[in-house]
Amino acid sequence: MIQQELLSTAYEASSAEIQSIIMEWVEATEQFHRRYAKLTEVINSLQATDRRQSTSITRSRLRKLIALRHHMSDVLMTLMLDMTGTKPGRSSQSSKPGQLHSHARLLAELNREIDAELTNVKTVAQA
Numbered sequence: 001m002i003q004q005e006l007l008s009t010a011y012e013a014s015s016a017e018i019q020s021i022i023m024e025w026v027e028a029t030e031q032f033h034r035r036y037a038k039l040t041e042v043i044n045s046l047q048a049t050d051r052r053q054s055t056s057i058t059r060s061r062l063r064k065l066i067a068l069r070h071h072m073s074d075v076l077m078t079l080m081l082d083m084t085g086t087k088p089g090r091s092s093q094s095s096k097p098g099q100l101h102s103h104a105r106l107l108a109e110l111n112r113e114i115d116a117e118l119t120n121v122k123t124v125a126q127a
Helices: 002-009 015-052 056-084 092-126
Strands: none
């Protein structure tokens, strides 16, 4: 009886809401992957520059960008594990739309952070 009451109070997202959330997640994920590739490209370029002309600014930026890329890898791995629904005591089906929405917001936030770092790198390179 109690289990039946819990099931009836669970929010059921409409198919349109789910489709919108999935598209939001797909877009955020694609942007995240593009930025990850761009960040790797910038890191490789800075590493090549650092080998030719080692400066403390280049090394500092390089360390910061490598740390950001590592953080991105950690976030992506965490999100992938979260999506498998293997956490004990969690219903994987009822929380999927909420998970996707949360993941999309997290990736969008991280994308803004990456954009800021890449802009800083371009500004430093132009100076």
